[in-house]
Structure formats: structure tokens, C-alpha cells
Amino acid sequence: MEKREWKMGKILKILSLVLVSLALVFGTGIEVDAKKKKKKIELTEAENAMFDKWEVKPKKRAKSVKIMRKKPKFVGAVKCNGSCHDPYYQAWVKSPHGDTFSLLKPGARKEAKERVKQDPEKDYTTTPLCLRCHTTGYGQRGGFKPAGSKNKKGKDTSTKIDPEEPNKEQVGCEMCHSVAGGSQFRAVMKASKGNFVKAETEQYGQRWDYANVCTRCHTHKNTPFLPEVHDKYKFNFEERKLKVHQIAEYWNEDNMDQKLEKKDDRAKEVGQTEKTPLVIEDFKINDKGKIKFKKGTKPYNSKKKIFNYK
Template sequence: MGKLLKVLSLVLVSLTFVFGTGIDADAKKKKKKIELTEHENAMFDKWEVKPKKRAKAVKDMRKKPKFVGAVKCNGSCHDAYYQAWTKSPHGGTFDLLKPGVRKEAKERVKLDPEKDYTTTPLCLRCHTTGYGQRGGFKPAGSKNKKGKDKSSKIDPEEPNKEQVGCEMCHSVAGGSQLRAVMKSSKGNFTKAETEAYGQRWDYSNVCTRCHTHKNTPFKPEVHDKYKFNFEERKLKVHKIADYWNEDNADQKLEKKDERAKQVGQTEKTPLVIEDFKVNDKGKLKFKKGTKPYNSKKKTFNYK
């Protein structure tokens, strides 16, 4: 009798083990299953995204925005833009913070030409990508709570977050979400569609995050060359003409001209420009109400 009981309980235990874990796994699967909204499905229908691929795309689109870096915009999508950018003024902004570089310009505004400014928060705000924000550039010496090195890797062969990258002009708070939209839609998106996920089209406005901003040492009052004429300067941002080749020819933007006829919300009502300072603890702080994206409410702040 005792033996039978033992066998029975063993069977019972193994049964609950087998079924028990089965039920657990099912419950987990259910929990993870993402329900798409009507709006999301309508968008994916338009872009002809296969139902199987929708959940994965929507996961990135729903997460809070973060900076991903210029290299991620290159990949198989914007090679010519990336290559041109690395040679453009914005692809080399980090290097200006190094000692001995642009001595005369620094002396003119009473900066120390021999000082290393590559970890100075004030300078990093305008000379790198997303400094002080989610996913943004982390200078040498950055550590997490456990003391582990968290500084961004810098590869001189492949400029990335350490420079003023794509996301500083094209995104509100980082490009992670709008990148998912671009990939899903294969470029067939409207301005409104990417704006909802944090792309901005208020180009002439966005430059003033840095140029002529009250916190830049290089103001028009200091020298005429710092005057900012958008139409003139715009032409120097993307000199892509020389960077198309056999390998990236298929990346030409088929919908670009069509999109150019649309007027985005950010063009009608440009976004606010950040006002910021560096506090006593050396932390970059944005003044209340001057952040273009409110991450708590998930809303955009227009001027």
C-alpha cells in the first residue's frame, strides 16, 4: 500500500510538473501577446506589413524614444547621407572640444585653447548626440551605479553619437521610434506619420537648438561668421550628390518629392527650443516647459 502511494504521488508530481509548466508558459505567452490598435493596423495595412511582423515593429514604436546613433541610420538605408555627413561640419563636432583644436576661435571667446572639453557637459549638449538624454552620448569616465564603465565607444573610422548626428536635427528626443516607422513603411510614410513618433520637420527652427542659442559661446555678436542664414547653411548640411554609388543606388528616396509637398505639424507650429543650464553638480538640466517632448504625458510641446 505504502509503495502504491509513493508511486501515485510520484506520478502526480510529475504530471503537475509537466502540465504546470505548460500552463505557465501559455500564460506567459498570453501576457506577451501584443494587441494592435485599429490605428496601428490601418497604418500597417497601408504599408503592406505582413501581420506576423507587426507586433515586433509596434514594440519599438510604443517604447519611450531614445537616441540610437548615426550608424543605425546608415545600415541598409541612408548610406549616402551617412557618408556625406561624416565629411560635413556636423560629423566632426566632437573633435573641436579637444585641446589645441581651433585655438584662435577659442581664445576669441575666452575659452582655454589647451583645455580638454570632451567631458564638459555644457559643450557636450551641442557638440554630441543626445547628451544627458535616454540613449545619448556618454563621455569618458561615465559609470553606472555599480561602477561599471558606461562611456560611449568612439571609433574614428565610424563617427556616431560623439558628433552632432542625424537625430539632433531630425528627431525630438531620439530616433528609435521613427526608425521603426521608416523600416516598416519602407520609406512610404507621410510627414504626419513620422511626426507622431518623434520626427521633426521644422528644420529652420531646429538649428537654433545650437546656432545663435543663448548658451553658445560662438554668437553672431562675437564674429560675423557666426551669423546664421538658414537657406545658405542648409546647402552645406547634406552634400550627398558625390556619395551615391552602385551599392547604395537603391536607397534613393522615392517618396521624397511627394513628401515635400506636405506640410507637417512641426512646420506649422515649430517645437519649443530647449533652455538648459549645468547645475552645481555638473548635471545638464533643461528648464521646465522647454523640452519639446514630455515623456510623462507623451505629448509634444509646440511654440
């Protein structure tokens, strides 16, 4: 009997030693909790006032504000579909901007390519110059990455393309609606349930200077498809605008709740970007094949957090 108890005692001692050393190696978890607590996000007065106005529950604020405070990045058109702007997405897929990537493939639009001395048999789907205007956010945070893209460790980082679900490989929503990607104002839109004014989303990188934003590509000095080459490349904004969002036929019972209640109110506002349009990027492709934006021509400087107006 006694011997047995002695044995049990020894086993217990050894066990506790093992536990102590395990705790030393892997930590107790107490420390981790403390770290988590430290990271708790404190909202500013201005942020809270905005959320008050949108009637966002206090518990849900930190999650939105976390994204809103991060640097903007491109998220892709698919993120706008599926519960918020379905008719816009569906119409866009069928619109000229929902199928811009295929123009870079061999054999596409031979005549047009020959006219501007491009090689109609060449595959341009990885050519940086073309990608800037035919895809979403190329060369920028979160933007499209062509086939063959790798990180420093040699891992494939190219953007997956799903023919059934057009996304960053086309000229998506963010190329017309944002300064550097829609990640932040998407959070604003979701939190506010559409009840925002222009200034609120502008602060997070949405732009409303529509006539100006088209010239990021149309009539830009880097596009070969200029009016001098063919009349059809003349750019009349009012006429062209009508083809961008032909959403009328895409409304149905399931998405009726996505109608923008505040759209007409917003149309009466004049956003800062409408008063003073943002600068248009001047860019070139350097010797290493990287896209370089000329200093001061980016609409948003994410290091200094400033917008550049014309």
C-alpha cells in the first residue's frame, strides 16, 4: 500500500514538472489574452459620430473601423455583387468594361490592332502597359497580377481567373469609383447601409468625378486608340455614360431591396472630387517591366494620406 502511494506521488511530481515545462515553452494563454486586450480599438469622436448617424451598434463598430483605417486596396468587382449591387454587377459583366481582358488575347480585334501597329497574333495578357487600362488595379495594392507572377519565395501569386465570374482581370468598378481600391469605402457602405453622403465615402477613397475618371484610359496619352487614329475613339462623356450601367433589365423581386434609396439625395450634393477633379495618372513602364507612376500624378498618396487634386 505504502509503496503504491509513494509511486503515485512520484508520478504526480513528474507530471507537474512536465506541465510546468510545457507551459514555459508554449505559454499559458494568459499572456496572449493580455495582448489581445491591448489591441482593442479606440474609436475617435468623429468616427463615433459617423456611426451614431448610421445607427451602427457599438459592438459592430470596431470591425468596420479596422478596415477603414487600413491603407486602401483593390478588392475586385465580385465583392460588390452578391447582396449589395447585383444588377450593377450583372450589367457590368455584359458591358464593354466587363470584357476588356479578352482584347489582349491573340486574334482579338485584328483590324483595330493592325491600325495602331500592334501585332494581332501576339499575346498581350501579361504586358504591363496594356494591363494598366484593361484590368483592375494592376501594379497597385490588391490589384490584378498576370500569369507568371511570383513572390520572393517563388510562389505563384497570379490572380485566378474564373470565366464564369469576371473580376479583377477586367476594368472593374474600382477603376471608375475609387482612387486606389474600394476596400475602405466598401466598409463604409456596409456599415451605413447606403445612408452616407458623398463626403463620407470620399474621405475613404471613393471618387465622384466621373467625366474626369474616364480619361485615366480614354484619350489618355498612353492609349494608342485615339481619335486621330479613328473617329470611333472620340470621347463624348454624356453619350458614353449611357452605356456604362444599363441596369434597368436586371432588377427583379430578389434584388429590389438593393435599390439605392439615397441616390437622388446624393445627386443633389456636389462632392469635393466634383468641385476639383483628381489628377490623372501619368505612368510609364520601366526597364524591368514595372509600372511607374510619375510623382504627384497619383490621385491618392497612401504614405502621406493626401489626395491630389488638379
